[in-house]
Amino acid sequence: MHTGSVICRLRKRRNRPVIASKSAEKLIDEFVDCGVAARCRARLHGTPRYMSRQASIPTSATSSQRADRADRVEQDWRDPRELQIHRPQVRRDVPYVPTDDAVVGAMLDLAQVSDHDVLYDLGCGDGRIVHAAAKRGARAVGVDVDLQRIHECQENCKRMGLSRRASFLHKSFFDVDLSEATVVTLYLLPSINLKLRPKLLWDLRPGARVVSNNFDMKEWPPDATATMNYRILYKWTIPAWVQGRWNCVVDEGHETRRGRRWRLGLNLARHFQRVRGSAFVSGQEVTLMEGRICGDQISFTLWHPQHFLPAMHFIGHLRGNILRGTCRAKAADGLDGPAMAWGGVRR
Numbered sequence: 001m002h003t004g005s006v007i008c009r010l011r012k013r014r015n016r017p018v019i020a021s022k023s024a025e026k027l028i029d030e031f032v033d034c035g036v037a038a039r040c041r042a043r044l045h046g047t048p049r050y051m052s053r054q055a056s057i058p059t060s061a062t063s064s065q066r067a068d069r070a071d072r073v074e075q076d077w078r079d080p081r082e083l084q085i086h087r088p089q090v091r092r093d094v095p096y097v098p099t100d101d102a103v104v105g106a107m108l109d110l111a112q113v114s115d116h117d118v119l120y121d122l123g124c125g126d127g128r129i130v131h132a133a134a135k136r137g138a139r140a141v142g143v144d145v146d147l148q149r150i151h152e153c154q155e156n157c158k159r160m161g162l163s164r165r166a167s168f169l170h171k172s173f174f175d176v177d178l179s180e181a182t183v184v185t186l187y188l189l190p191s192i193n194l195k196l197r198p199k200l201l202w203d204l205r206p207g208a209r210v211v212s213n214n215f216d217m218k219e220w221p222p223d224a225t226a227t228m229n230y231r232i233l234y235k236w237t238i239p240a241w242v243q244g245r246w247n248c249v250v251d252e253g254h255e256t257r258r259g260r261r262w263r264l265g266l267n268l269a270r271h272f273q274r275v276r277g278s279a280f281v282s283g284q285e286v287t288l289m290e291g292r293i294c295g296d297q298i299s300f301t302l303w304h305p306q307h308f309l310p311a312m313h314f315i316g317h318l319r320g321n322i323l324r325g326t327c328r329a330k331a332a333d334g335l336d337g338p339a340m341a342w343g344g345v346r347r
């Protein structure tokens, strides 16, 4: 009998339930010294293919020779998974739990996602947030370490015809460059939010929004919250790096008319969206009150019996090292008096 015919006979059995019958065993023994027999044995007994090399030990050998050879074969043929021939899976920091569709909609509403946005969903699961953002016209990117989820995302994306606006990265979210994102969505864990916090503050541009489902960022308070299906959704706006020393000028004229000008020095420190520090007017130090920064919009109040009475409320926006804005006297029931222009440069 030829090897070919044995293979044919065994192949015919392939789709049937395999029973290690006596005749099949005999058939294999006839070709026991060739690799085919080893594979056949493996199929019959369910031995993994990489272990089936043992079957190639000739039956003619004495039992001690056989044991010796089997031992060597055993040493040569280790399970490749043990040898880590396959790349180890990237560590998964959060288990997969999908966000329900109503909450997805509420998250995108809270972030005010529009067709001007680039949204990143960190740990995208089956891609439902990415798909919903793409449907609103945004360019959306999903990031996940789970390859199976990424394939699922891509298939769903094709089926929905969103491939032009949605894409997926098989990566850890700690290794992704977020500098182009204007919106980041999270449904992770409190500890992972905290680990991601410095990356978000560093990578994202001022004004970018971060929305998290159910988990906050500890001492970084949210700028807004919403609730949906018993979930709290948190929103933060990335604050600009306003800290430093600023040389400013206030112009008391209003609208097009130029007025008296006076100098104002600012020494600012930022802690998340809170701004603290001092202002210097005519050699006097005045402590900043109610200092805040939301994206690139700064606001603070100055009060001093000699220089700022009534108190003055300043608002301005920051572009790199330039600050520009307006200030007005503050009355008990709101802002009062004409708006005066102010501006400054960072020293």
Ligand SMILES: C[S@@+](CC[C@H](N)C(=O)[O-])C[C@H]1O[C@@H](n2cnc3c(N)ncnc32)[C@H](O)[C@@H]1O
Pocket: 091, 092, 093, 094, 095, 096, 097, 098, 099, 121, 122, 123, 124, 125, 126, 127, 128, 129, 143, 144, 145, 146, 149, 171, 172, 173, 174, 186, 187, 188
């Ligand atoms: C709770 S699920 C959220 C899924 C999706 N964002 C949603 O809201 O429906 C978290 C996802 O994060 C992924 N994940 C966990 N650790 C990760 C990591 N280090 N980098 C990227 N993705 C990760 C998991 O595979 C899982 O799909």
